[in-house]
Every structure is written in structure tokens, then in C-alpha cells.
Amino acid sequence: MKKIIVVGGGMAGSIVANGLARKLNKELNNGLVNITVISATDKHLYQPGLLYLAFGRVRENELIRDQKTILDKRIEFHVDPAINIDTQAKKVTTKSGKVFEGNYLVIATGSRLVPETVPGLAEGAHQFYSVDGAKKLRDTLKTFEGGKIVINVNAPHKCPVAPIEITCMLHDFLTEKGVMEKSEITYTYPVGRVHAMEPVANWAVPEFEKLGIKSETLFNTKEVNVDKKTITSEEGVTLNYDLLITIPPHKGQQVVEDSVPDAKGGWCPTDKKKLYLEGTTDVFICGDTTNIPISKAGSTAHFEADTIVDNISSLIQEGTMARDYDGKVFCFIETGKEEGSYVWFNYTTPPAPGLPTKAVHRFKLAYNKMYWLSAKGLL
């Protein structure tokens, strides 16, 4: 029997496990294959929905489902956090003391927020990258009567277009609330333009100007002074704020940093096309966990997962890899005013976002509902 161990039950891990169950249907039914998912939680969160939760547009219970309802019933599912991943032996040890050993290992443990790595950031700033953070921001925005707002972006972070989205949506929200005239939004970004993708930055600059949004580029956060309500950059700029919203820096999971060789920051050294852990041929890395220099986004995880599904099933059925990952990333961009755009690119095709339309915004809202089909490996 071939055993496949998937560590992580987020979008990447779920799509890999469900996709393999589908492709290896016969083998799974005949007991020739076992698929095991190990997760730190029994819940599955639709993370892109947190942006809408912050503005009260969706409820928490719309974004969360029981993980066991997502996974194919034939998949063995354990809620038991991994505490050691031995990539040589393809062996995972969990908190309860169980040891799982496989022929193939997929590490899809995702990323985590580390605002505590910047002095004062965790205490002084709101964030919308967790359920609690998004709800706290929502409650603060309800009673916000205007003032100086700083939207602060840190590197590295997942969902690269979220900073632009929250800025445009916040402007809409404050305008509808009637307090935009008493407010000032300043957007900070680590590199020398307002977005990493040049075409997105080129679109955003005139849009920000039109909305009266200020920007401060080459701003890498050094510290937040909670008492004085100031945020200061490594580059020497200090901004005052009444409301600070941060996109906090991220790291990979501690278990990866502690147990996978050379996984600096919890990001696994990954072959950008084969998606192997460097130096192996049967340990695959999926989603945020890779160190590949592309966007940490749900779509990246999805397209990588599809590749890994094809390759592991092909290895089991035919003894050969099926195909390479081409670096594809696709992101919707909520641009405010009930409009949206999208951008896609891969290793050889640069991004070229289209003009925002109401149709794309509506499709994004529809996708928010359809996501569960993606996680189940159906879409």
C-alpha cells in the first residue's frame, strides 16, 4: 500500500487530499492507497472572506466549516498538530505522540502572522488576517468617527492585493458612513511603489490621488509607539495615527522552521517547477509553505495543489511525474465602488490587470460562495 501523508488542512492540503482521492479513486477503494491529513484544527476557514468580515458584509459562520465535511470520507483525518516533520524518513510526529510514516509527504502547513516581530505592532495595530482581528476591526469601524488612518503593509505577507483592497473598501465604507471628510488615509508600502506588481501600482496611484489617499513608499516598519500613536519606518519616517491597520509580517509554521532542513523563516526550499522539497523527490511543498518567490495567495496554493495531485497520482499509477508547475497565480482585486478587477501571471507571462468592472466584483462575490467546491477539489 502507498501511503500519502498531507500535513495541513487548509486550502492547499484539502485540495491535494481531495484531488488525490478523486484521481486515485480505484486504488483508494481497493486499499492500495491511503491518504492521511494531519491538521492543527478541526475547522476550515475561507481566509479571503476576512476582508468582508472586517466591513460587516459577511458573518463569521459563513467563512468557517467543519474540516471533516470538506474532505472525502475515505481520507483519514487527524486533528493533532505536527510537532516534528522528518523529511528524510517521511515521518510526522504529532502532539499526541502518534507517528505517521508515508511513501509521499506533502507539507502544506501555511503561514502565520508575526506582528510581535515589530515592537508595538501587535498592541497598537488592527489587522484583518484572522477571525478575531477582522471582528475587532469591524467593531472599531462601527464607532469610528473620523481621524488619521494609517494602512501599513509589511513584508512578507500573503494575499498581495489585500492592502489595495482594504484601502479602497475602507474609503467606500467611511464615505457611506459620512465620516470620510473628517478622515485622512495614508497607505505605507515596503518597496518604492504602492504595489509589488508594477501594473497594479500604475493603476493604484491615480486611483489613490482621485480618492485623496496619501501614500508613503519605501516604508519598512521599525516600531509603533502605542502611547504616542505613531508608527516609524526603518527609513526614518514617522506618521501619526488615530487608527492603525496593519498587514502584519508573516512567517511559515514553527514546526517547519524547527524540523525541515534549511527552512529559514518556516519557508521550505522548493523546486519551483517540480514542487519537491529541494534534495528530495517524494516530499512535496504546497501553498504558502514554499520559498518560491511568487505570491502567497489562495490561487497559488490551488494551482500548485493541482500540479501535485497530477504528479503524485501519476507516480503511483505510472511511475513518472505528469507535469511541471508553471508559476500561475490569479487574484481578484476589489477596487471599491462595487467594482473589481483581476490579474493573472506565471513564470513567463507578466501581470496585466484589466480595468475594474461591476461584473468582476459580482463574480468575486459569487466565488466567495463557490470556494467550498474548490476546497473539495471540484472547481
Added chain:
Amino acid sequence: MSERKLIDARGAACPGPMMELIAMLKLLEVGDEVELLSTDPGTAADVPTWCDKVGHKLVSKTKADDHWILVVGKAK
């Protein structure tokens, strides 16, 4: 002992070479170096200016056939 990390960001559209450099420098110790490969001309111009501004050390900047090789030392 100091180490040198390689970031091959040739052709990387997002988050791009400069963002990768900034993220990596956060993980390193003072004295460590990052070797950044980039095909983006903007990065080749921005990295030296940024190093100067924040106090990191630009060890070298070399033009290869179709890309730049920028070596940055973490200095603080």
C-alpha cells in the same frame, strides 16, 4: 559564522525581488549576506538607494547577460 542566501527572483512579478530581499534580511543575522538575482531594472536601481537609506551594505552589483546580481550585507 556568517552565511549567504541566494534569492533567484529572475522574472518574478509578485511580490518581486525587492520584497523578497527585505523579507530575507529580516531572517538573517548581522554580517550575513543575500545574493539577489533580478531581471527587473527598477530593482537594480532601487536596491542601492534603499541600502543607503536604511543602513545595509551593498557589497556588489554586477550585470550578467540578462540579469543583475546584487549582493547585500545585513548591517543592522
